[in-house]
Amino acid sequence: MALSERTFAVVGKSVQKIDGLGHVTGRTVYVDNLTFPGMLFTAMHRSPLPHAKILHLDTSRAERLPGVGAVVSYRDVPNNLHGLLTGLGVQADEPLLAEHEVCWVGQPIAAVAAADEDTAREAASLIRVEYEELPAVFDPLESLKEGAPPVRTAYGVYPNYYLYAGQPCRRIRYGDFEAAIQKADHVITGTYRTGPIEHAPLETQVSVAVPESNGRLTVYSTTQALYFTMGLLASLVGLPLSRVRFVGGTVGGGFGGKVDGATEPITGLLALKSGRPVKWRFTREEECLYSSVRGACHLEYTDGVMNDGRIIARKVRSIQDSGAYNRTSPYGVNKNANHVAGPYRIPNVWVDGYCVYTNKQPTSAMRGFGVFEATFAIEVQMDRIARQLGIDPWEIRFRNAYRKGDQTPTREILDSVALIETMQAAAQAAGIELTATQRALSSKEPRA
């Protein structure tokens, strides 16, 4: 399908990338290219257990190792308990550095800044922690059950799931599912699951925190959100924004994996404590095992479908595995809930979206947060419905597709709709023959 005929001078043109020459000549400067005089390197001592109380933490042997500039633990963090979504009213639930308990294998406990990476790692290995193991739960379906061991015991925050206005799940109640399902010609159910995924950009997360002579802290960062991470660091270490400066803006791939501030607050703390620039480059192993990842999602569908393929009622139970802490999952569940019924006009929709904790690596945003998971379930369910009713998979989608002016389950009115047009464009590009009726459809016309 041809691009629009609207005439612009520059918009709509495939001009060369403004920063492309730096990439092809190797001149582009990424955070790991930066070094500063006296710079220290970071290593983190992490929990080897999925769930345990911390009885005793001893960093003294690490502090005494020659070449170590600073060691930080929960004692050094002015506002240790934090959350990424406190601005949206989500209660803080995660310590920057563990104090009372550890809730996942890899949870950060104490960090070391030393003259080189080998010394930093050696120092981190000299940190001693005494644990009392606690029961751990890994399966979100188990975690949701009555009587499941608590995933987190410290801070008295939340049961094993996030509370949405006191309820165990995000709810969407649109139309009247219970009444409509009685009128359906067919009731078709399906259960789907997407697994955890690591963003795996080629550049790992890196930051360098540099204490400046004027008392400010400059942090060079791979963050996807300079102001967001700056605000996070400032609040964790108790500095006003005016004393913090974030420098970045050139990142070697993100995909949502460079948002959660994995390195910056730590390098910031170590820089403030040691008085020296501190760098932390996540190893590839740390990216895989200890950074935020896309969480697994478990989705259950119950659909009321008419003989002609129209879905008149849809109920979804969606369970997001948040790992040990919130990070951005409560928000992701909202987004998932808003789109879990699909790009289809369904007049009766019931959604229960759960954000569930487990004693695993915390999960967070990744490309298509909530919609990636939903799309898998919706579209496999759609084909299963089509096959069961003997309706062509293209046809069933055309029949249910949103049109301009349709209302969504969140009560939004859609004013710019083009699902049908993308289906027609894809069919044409693939050489698939649609019927004349299908080719003549338009999102701008109300359905027949």
Next chain:
Amino acid sequence: MKQRGRGIAVLEYPTGMNQGGDPSQAYVKLKPDGTVDLMIGTVELGEGARTVMAQMCAETLGVPYESIVVRNEDTDTSPLDTGTFASRATFMNGNAIRKAASEARKLLLDVAGKELEAAPEDLEVVNGEVRVKGAPERKKRISEIAAAAIYGHNTFIAGSGAFLKPLAPIDEETGAVDAAATVAWGTVIAEVEVDTETGIVTVERMTCAYDVGQAINPALVQGQIEGGAVMGISSALFENLYPYYPSTEHQAARFGELQLITAADVPELRTAIVEEPAPNGPFGAKGVGEMTANAQGAAIVNAIYDAVGVWITELPVTPEKVLRALEAKQQARESAPRG
């Protein structure tokens, strides 16, 4: 035996953070030679944010793309941007840039009007020159106007712009919320070959069509479509971070265990860009960065069913899952009552 199948998957994708409340701000200033400094807070991840921001700024001001310098790297000088995620950068920053550049353009035309002795509303900016409409021989280069502004008219040609879709409340009982600034749409078709002896699924061809409202830079949109398609295939067929999920046993700890897709497994790809402008988007643009990687799993699973009649309802698709499903189907057939 190798069986072929085809499957489709469609999707919708919202632009901007869910519920809104994610501001972007921009600042534009002209140098004495008329070149333009565009200060934004957006982070460039490789998708081309700096490039499309410069394009939208140039379009609004009427100057060549080459005369824009983009600075986005320092919170001391970059205005606030919420972040490069949620497919929001082009839309949110673009709207802010349009305001900032419009403000600068107004000052430019005010000064130009004095220089050309014409009313600002009778002027147009075309390719680096300010001209009187209908009398194009009466013109001055922007470089002349910019210098005159500083040294003659004591005017700072600059502009600022802010864009915010206010945070929308959620009705906790019903879920009603004005969540998305606009919505984009897409369709993916997967053509696969399933090897029933090994369980290996190969994508032979994939076709993707997306509505992006208005492609600010079609080549960069193409980059998102292709990159997203390949990432989507990788997550559907190759990557298995927790092979025994929910157990963490044998969790992938290196690239070699993550098994990211390489060039060797990229199928033939056909693409199409559809443009259904967003009334509230800059030049009608919608976000594109995320949706291009979301529908591949379902399209592949639907294609597998088309090929061999089994449903793989859990991602990632692995050869083991395919073989077990084929085995279960065979056993069900064998134990089915006859006659």
Next chain:
Amino acid sequence: MSVATTPAAQTELVVSFTLNGRPVQVRTRALDSVLAVLREQLQIGSVRVGCNEGDCGVCTVLLDGEPHRGCLLPAFVAEGREITTVEGLGDVNQLHPLQRAFHEHFASQCGFCTPGMILTAKSLLDRSPAPSREEIVAAISGNLCRCTGYRSIIRAIESVAQQGGR
């Protein structure tokens, strides 16, 4: 004690080699990789850390024209030999045809894998000036890219091959 801190590993060596056409001499420890030496001592910014364990190809350098993972090569292997990085191919005002092609074909998004890809392509075209698409794909199948989906990279390399340029 980790391997890297054993006395043997601390042995210092002087390694002399040619880097992008210029003779260099560095003092290294026995286990220092070419990647570490280029980055830390010789300020070659284009050779980067993707995984530091040989899986991704981001740190690809040419050793006597052959592509190798810089992270897997101990620096002493470079003794008396020639190492090439993209800095040796061209610069902003004089781009190598591969650099120009990558730029024009949008074959670089975040740019992190780009130097390794370009060097691998150069090595291929030096060996085989008119490669098939299959040969191009095979050559770069050891270089990971998470952004582009590889197709624009293949198109860029093909365009150079078609022009007969190296």
